[in-house]
Amino acid sequence: IAEEEARERALPARTGDGHSVAIGGNVNNPDQVPLALDQGAEGVGLMRTEFLFLERGDTPSEDDQYATYRAMLRALEGRPLIVRALDIGGDKQVAHLHLPKEENPFLGVRGARLLLRRPDLMEPQLRALYRAARDGIAPDAPRGKDAPLSIMFPMITSIPEITTLRAHCDRIRAELDAPDLPIGIMIEVPAAAIQADALAKYCDFFSIGTNDLTQYALAIDRQNTELAPEADSLHPAVLRLIRMTCEGAARHQRWVGVCGGIAGDPFGASLLAGLGVHELSMTPRDVPAVKARLRASEMSELRALAARACDQEDAAAVRALEGAAA
Numbered sequence: 001i002a003e004e005e006a007r008e009r010a011l012p013a014r015t016g017d018g019h020s021v022a023i024g025g026n027v028n029n030p031d032q033v034p035l036a037l038d039q040g041a042e043g044v045g046l047m048r049t050e051f052l053f054l055e056r057g058d059t060p061s062e063d064d065q066y067a068t069y070r071a072m073l074r075a076l077e078g079r080p081l082i083v084r085a086l087d088i089g090g091d092k093q094v095a096h097l098h099l100p101k102e103e104n105p106f107l108g109v110r111g112a113r114l115l116l117r118r119p120d121l122m123e124p125q126l127r128a129l130y131r132a133a134r135d136g137i138a139p140d141a142p143r144g145k146d147a148p149l150s151i152m153f154p155m156i157t158s159i160p161e162i163t164t165l166r167a168h169c170d171r172i173r174a175e176l177d178a179p180d181l182p183i184g185i186m187i188e189v190p191a192a193a194i195q196a197d198a199l200a201k202y203c204d205f206f207s208i209g210t211n212d213l214t215q216y217a218l219a220i221d222r223q224n225t226e227l228a229p230e231a232d233s234l235h236p237a238v239l240r241l242i243r244m245t246c247e248g249a250a251r252h253q254r255w256v257g258v259c260g261g262i263a264g265d266p267f268g269a270s271l272l273a274g275l276g277v278h279e280l281s282m283t284p285r286d287v288p289a290v291k292a293r294l295r296a297s298e299m300s301e302l303r304a305l306a307a308r309a310c311d312q313e314d315a316a317a318v319r320a321l322e323g324a325a326a
């Protein structure tokens with residue numbers, strides 16, 4: 001039985017009518033890669049690099065980071081890896097960075113906003129990534145969605161943020177004579193979802209961070225336990241933002257992933273696939289159930305289900321569709 005389960009986990013998430021959804025694991029260090037692959041992850045859709053900073057008492061050097069990214073590439077043996085640039089601020093505070101205290105850290109200098117203000121953090125990270133790409137990627141490696149290494153920027157709210165960050169990537173890549181890497185952005189602020197068609201021109205892919213997108217769309221602090229039951233990523237308003245993101249990406253032939261918590265929920269994953277999401281990245285232990293659910297589905301039905309979900313009046317009504325569909 002164990003063998004049968006392992007064989008099942010390794011199967012692709014392909015629906016009955018032949019549509020495949022790529023499945024990644026959310027993995028923060030090379031030691032976690034084997035477990036994620038064993039669960040059936042096909043790559044890493046989100047490496048949260050803030051953990052490299054949180055797990056130690058000082059700032060990792062460019063060489064420290066290079067070693068970690070090289071080890072990730074080695075562990076993945078050519079499978080896709082999406083490294084998210086440092087997303088500090090908000091709930092993730094790092095004492096040794098000495099960041100000013102803010103009244104509303106979730107609305108403050110976090111993610112891309114911090115990277116743009118702190119070249120001492122951005123430069124070594126981008127240099128470490130391009131060095132890892134130069135030394136660790138085969139010249140004939142696939143490009144696009146299957147690229148062995150992609151960079152993703154968190155908390156993007158505006159076009160100048162991504163064009164500036166992209167220019168830094170281009171400069172550093174040229175300095176190091178490194179290969180070109182796909183550059184994506186997190187869609188986790190409503191402004192970015194609404195403007196997805198414009199943002200898509202300036203990046204290679206989107207990954208929707210539903211944890212923050214839900215927080216910012218519903219104005220519920222993601223850490224507030226009192227309001228946790230209301231902070232549902234399947235709220236129709238959030239689903240409509242996801243739909244807008246997919247439509248904006250499609251206009252420029254960009255692919256869309258989701259790396260927030262709802263990607264690891266089988267019903268949530270079904271809706272996301274129906275909305276047109278191409279890749280789902282999740283906690284590795286959630287992979288088998290999501291794959292099994294998608295394999296048991298027809299994409300034509302998921303599209304209809306997702307359309308109905310967007311038309312519901314509240315999250316409870318969306319969730320009630322699960323029983324109705326079964």
Ligand code: PEP
Nearest residue numbers: 188209210211212259260
């Ligand atoms: C998200 O916001 O959904 C996300 C994946 O990023 P994080 O949880 O690290 O903020």
Ligand code: MG
Nearest residue numbers: 188209211212
């Ligand atoms: Mg986030």
